[in-house]
Amino acid sequence: MRLIIAEKPSLARAIAEALPGGARREDGALHAGETVVTWCLGHLLEQAPPDAYDPAFKQWRLDHLPILPTRWQLSPRPKARGQLAVIRKLLKQAREVVHAGDPDREGQLLVQEVIEYLGWKGPVSRLLVSDLNRPAVQRALARLEDNACFQPLYRAAESRSRADWLYGINLTRAWTLTGRQAGHDGVLSVGRVQTPVLGLVVRRDAEIRDFKPYPFHVLWADLAVAGGQLRAWWQPGENHRLDEQGRLLERAPAEALAAQLPGTEGKLTSLESRQKRQSAPLPYSLSALQVDAARRFGLSAQAVLDICQRLYERHKLITYPRSDCRYLPEEHLAQARSTLESACGSDDTLRGWLAGADFSLRSKAWDDKKVGAHHALAPTGKPAELERLERAEADVYRLIARNVLAQFYPPLVVCEVKAEFTLQGECFRAGGQEMLQPGWKPLFTTREEAPPLPPLTEGEGCRVTACEVEDRETRSPEAFTDASLIKAMMNIARYVDDPVVRRTLREHDGLGTEATRAGIIETLIERGYLVRQKKSLRATRLGTGLIASLPEAASRPERTALWEQRLTAIAERDDDPAPFLASLIEDLHGLLGSADANRLRQAMATAQGEAAAAVSKRRGAVGKSRRGRGATGRTRRKQRTKA
Template identity: 75%
Template sequence: MRLIIAEKPSLARAIADALPGAAKREDGAIVVGDTRVTWCLGHLLEQAPPDAYDPAFKQWRLDHLPILPRQWRLTPRPKARGQLAAIRRLLKQATTVVHAGDPDREGQLLVQEVIHYLGWKGPVSRLLISDLNRPAVVKALAHLDDNARYQSLYRAAETRSRADWLYGINLSRAWTLIGRQAGHDGVLSVGRVQTPVLGLVVRRDAEIAAFQPRPFHVLWVNLAVEHGQLRAWWHPAEHHPLDDQGRLLERPPAAALAARLPGASGQLARLESQHKRQAAPLPYSLSALQVDASRRYKLSAKAVLDACQSLYERHKLITYPRSDCRYLPEGHLTLAQKALHGACRGDETLDRWLGGADFSRRSKAWNDKRVGAHHALAPTGTRPDMSRLSNSEANVFRLIVRNVLAQFYPPLEFREIKARFEILGEDFRAQGREILDPGWKPLFATRDEAPPLPSLREGESASVIDQGVEDRETRPPEPFNDASLIKAMMNIARYVEDAEVKRTLRESDGLGTEATRAGIIETLLERGYLVRQQSALRATRTGAALIQALPEAASRPERTALWEQRLTAIAEQDAAPSPFLDGLIDDLRGLLDAADTQRMRQALTTAQGLDAPARKARPTSRKRSSGPRQTGNAKPRTRRRKVPS
């Protein structure tokens, strides 16, 4: 009997539907001929808690730290025991096993750890599916691979899981205990990704709070030229009081020049015109989609991920969504026209855009060399029933289809124009652009283009018909929202000060992964470290205090982004995990040595931030620890909260 183990029930159903023969359900599986298709429910196993290694660790004590397992153990998740038992029973009957986890690091881990945990010693094949439509699944079933080829991917995921446990368990216990000593009643969770993300928000909020607006002044003129009118702006010479961005800091020079301008004339001293072509934006990765959907539709990162999962699993309208790639396989190019015709026929807007597509075009999006375990998000070709989609699902679907459809539109062509006028011996500048061919742009436009400059000729005269001085102020940085925080996590090198690390991180995948970024934001909200103010994400007092109390290295992105590089080396270059884990343990010891009650007390006293919304207390029959609070040795009452990753 062949046993196929899928990552989740929806994938198991898609596999069973693609197998020849009639399918019937049995306990924990679908039977099709001599094949049984069973499933996990996400992770069926998790890292064992500290007290599984030593019962003494059930009590939280600083002198236990760091807790370092010698022989790692997994334990079933409480709600997964029934399905785990079903897989155990099926494995006893199997002659071959097929691993059908999602085609990524975590998908490799969560099925393979079950196979190892249940003691299977026989052959294992690997089934890679990124599209749940029947033709794609049939094709994947015909091209099974040897699971041994993916052992380095498994080791990377296993190493990530162990490293997260070491980091989260030890630092969360340490800072919770010193927090108790400093008067904070509750768990202070620390994670290798969530804490640097919180640090980004806390530091941005601090910049906003400390910001001192500075006035500056701008002078504009409306000019009459040979073929119309335009507005130009004064560029003061360096002898005027300017800031580092060339803004005028004192009003009198602008006011004095404005008083001389009525009736003045000059000439167009220099005209620059450059013809430019701009290709369509690439198809989406998940994070790029989350950024655009947040900006356009005010959707949270989690709402976009949930919509994508539904479009993939329930409606089968898009390919695998948790992708970090923005390119498509070259082999998909010949199938794209049929897929887009199917995807667009259920929607008036998409159908109109389809009419402008030229399928003889080939953009740079089709590139096998840029495709890894996943390709960019794309429509499967299934015709959508838009009446069955929620507003969020419909909007996200249109974005995904639009970005693939745009690959068959011509480039945007425009002429960029820069004009410099000399009037009364002063420099005035104007710039604009003239659209020559809108190409793909109408599919993306949300507002009208600014009117182009009139036709200009270098040396022509210009007369002042109006002028004015505007008094402005510098503005603080914008608070993070879902779009900007996801973008910051994608481009984390911008927030790194060390030049060498910055260069290295420009080539990395950023902070977190496509599959985890939305969850990280939601975790910080659930734990009361962030709050939403309309669309803005702001730190709470507790979140700000935690960042202030931690060593700076624990709240900055360098460490965790470099972690991802080390894990990638394990996955792609078969690097050994042990040097990475040994280095992490050395780091942990240094961080634990920095746990300081006085610093925690000071942070709790001085932290600036918002109040977290009150959360309902969870009923529990567990007795409170009778240990003395002031020693920091008692187990906190809220220990049941999950330790972060």
């Protein structure tokens, strides 16, 4: 008997349906001739708790820390024993086993740890399924690989699991026990990913709270030129008081110049015209989709992940969704036309986009060298009856299909024009762009980014028809949203201060994984560290106090991003996991030594005071705004501009 072990029941059903002769269900498995397909229910096993290593560890005590297992153990999850018994029984009858976990690091771990836990010593093949439709599964079944080729991926996943246990168990116990000494009754959870994510939000909230706006001033002039009208902006020189972004901090120079401008004639002294070609955005990874869906439809990251899972498992409309890749296999290009015609034919919007596609084009999205264990999200080709889907499901599906269809549109071509005028001896600049070829752009928006300038010739004259000084004010950074926080987790190097580490992380960017980022946000909310205020994510007093009480290294992204770099080296280059875990244990000793009840008590008190001050500041701003709306005297136009 050949036994196929799938990661979850939906994948097992898809595999069984692709086998010849059909399958019958019996005792937690699907039987199809000489092949039996069974399944896990997500992780059937988990790292054993501390008291499995020593019963004394059931009681939380600081003098037990750090807890460092010498022989790692796994334990069945509470609801997994029945399915584990099914797999154990089937393994005794099997002559070969096929590992059918999802095509990623965690999928490799999830099934292989079960196979090894149950003591199987025979041959194991690897089945990689990223599309649950029958033809795709049949193709995957026809090209099984040796599971031994995936041992580095397994070791990386196993190392990640053990490292997370070491880090989370020890630091959570240390800070919870210290918290009790400081008067906090409850668990203070610390994790290698969730805590740096919380740190991002806490630091952003502090920037917003401590931000002090200041005014600056701009001067524009409307100019009549031979070809029409345009607006140009004064570029004050260094002889004026400017901030670091070149903004004018004193109004008087702008007023003095504005008084001289009406009716003044000047000259176009510099004209630069450049044609730019821009290829279509690549197909989506999960995180890129979560960012766009949050901005367009207000969906949380977790909602987008849940929708994608339904589109993949229940509706079978998209390929494997938990992907960090934005490229597609080159072999998919030959079937792209038939796949998209089938996938998009029943929806008016998709049908309109499909009609404009040119399937003779080939974009950079088709690249085997950039496709790893899985590829970008794409339609499977199953006809999509979008009227039968929930509205959010249909919205997300259209985004996924659109980004693949866009690969068969020509590039966007624009002509960017930059003009400099001299008026009263001062420099004024104007800019605009003209769309020469819309290409893929109409699939994404009908709005032009910048209006074109009228026809211009270098050296031609101009005349000022109007001018005005505008008073503006710097604006604080914006609070994180689901979209911006996911994007920050994807591009974490931007939040790293050390230039050497930052350069390294650009090659290995990412805090968390495609599969975990949405869950991290929800976990922080459930544990009371974050709260949603409309679309914004803000840190609570508890979250702010926890970050203030931790060593800075525990709440910054450098450590966990470098972890991912080490894990990638284990997975891709077969590096030895032992030095990685040894380095972590060394770090743990230092981190545990910094747990301090007085520091935690002070951090919580400070966080409470800051929260009260922030509420008072917001109330004051609201009151000021209401009084301003009721005023009847002279008003000055103020436009808030991001600092």
